[in-house]
Amino acid sequence: MSSHPYAAELSLALAAVHNASILTKSVLRSLKNHVSAETKADSSPVTIADFAAQALLISSIHAVYPSDQFLGEESADALRSNDTLADRVWDLVLRAKALHASRSQNGLSQHENANAGAQTLKFPASKEEMFDLIDLGGKGEQTSEGRVWVMDPVDGTATFMQGQQYAVCLCLLVDGQQTVGVIGCPNLAFDVEGPLGQSRLHEDLVDEAGYGVVLSAVKGQGTYVRGMTKDGWGEARKVELSTLPEKKLEELNFVESTLGKTSLSQEEHKAVCEQLGAQWPGTVIWAQQVKHVALALGSTDVMVRIPKTVDRFTCVWDHAGGHILYTEAGGLIKDFNGGDIDFAQGRHIAGERNYGMVAALPSVFEKVERAVKDVLARRL
Structure with missing residues (x-):
């Protein structure tokens, strides 16, 4: 053994x-x-x-x-x-x-x-x-x-x-x-x-x-x-995602849900992507865990999840497992406050504890995170 x-x-x-x-x-x-x-x-x-x-x-x-x-x-x-x-x-x-x-x-x-x-x-x-x-x-x-x-x-x-x-x-x-x-x-x-x-x-x-x-x-x-x-x-x-060649910001491939069939703010997802000079949508996948798999396999580069309201939650089974696949492969996933995703909340990952998600490789993470914050600032 x-x-x-x-x-x-x-x-x-x-x-x-x-x-x-x-x-x-x-x-x-x-x-x-x-x-x-x-x-x-x-x-x-x-x-x-x-x-x-x-x-x-x-x-x-x-x-x-x-x-x-x-x-x-x-x-x-x-x-x-x-x-x-x-x-x-x-x-x-x-x-x-x-x-x-x-x-x-x-x-x-x-x-x-x-x-x-x-x-x-x-x-x-x-x-x-x-x-x-x-x-x-x-x-x-x-x-x-x-x-x-x-x-x-x-x-x-x-x-x-x-x-x-x-x-x-x-x-x-x-x-x-x-x-x-x-x-x-x-x-x-x-x-x-x-x-x-x-x-x-x-x-x-x-x-x-x-x-x-x-x-x-x-x-x-x-x-x-x-x-x-x-x-x-x-x-x-x-x-090992660290073996991939580093991409320019405009080359980043964002993974997105089926257009119009999500409660997330896809218009703001598009704004983040365009602020970085990339094409939106990139890869369109419906299942959330398949998005994590796509990230882990290097088939896509960035995922953002911008809820329309802070009280929105996501289900723990939509992320547990796929999240560790990506992070162990070399990726980063944080909420909009820079915090780790908390899987100890029960059936839901709540917005009050983890508002939003950003997933990207370390080489571009801060730039994607900044673009998200800039887009969110326009709400005010």
Whole structure:
């Protein structure tokens, strides 16, 4: 077993995210990239893949670390009140379990490329246990104390439904600090062995035949990317953004949400970009965690998040995991006051504590930060 801190947690997280990634990709392929959704109380969409993936993630981790806590985007409330929906999710879990059993019998395992400390994946034993496991995350509230696994089983549900980019996200917080982050991008066609920063990530850069990539980071140990296959993952490549050539300000590629479909102030995002002489929008990506991945892979250079009001919050599962991928690769992420993002606030990262975000490489960070402050000053 590796002597690196959190080696066992990383190995298990890689296996769990891989398992959930294969499940979500199977849903896309079986439904030919036309996935229907339920509507949650906040009007956002959720699919059978969201529920099933969260059940798989929590089941495997809870079996190994029963005292750890969880916080996830989904709860089982909709499943408990809708037998048809619950049956569809349970069928997905059973299919994932059968596939895992088949691989094990044939001598194949998600752990074949992992650390020796990898644990055997666990699955819910009943539909009711599946509900309870999902609710361990969905009913989770605190992130400030102890070990808490934060997850977004499908970040970017809207683009997932269209067969575009999405992410399966998992992050271990220890006393509110990101410690292990693993994010699977099953649809991302990225050349793991190619030069960093050479390919622009976009919604339709889809790995049609394969299973995309998985990125991981452990605090103080760097960021790595691996190609995913149906049965495992390839060799890890360390991502070091410091090796990229320094860009002029006008060459910076900003990553932006789908135009007009965000509650952030895109007009001010545009103003920041134009003040630096760069073209806006640069790379347009819907899923927040895929934006973090794009930054970590050097496929884009800058992210700004300017809320329209100070009381706006963002969800912790939209950033935990992706944030550590970028910072361990060499990037910086701060709020508008120069503070670190606080992941100990529970389900939300609140504007009162962390107003806005700036993400960029150290070589240009201060210039981007100044441009943001100049734009915000025009509000007065």
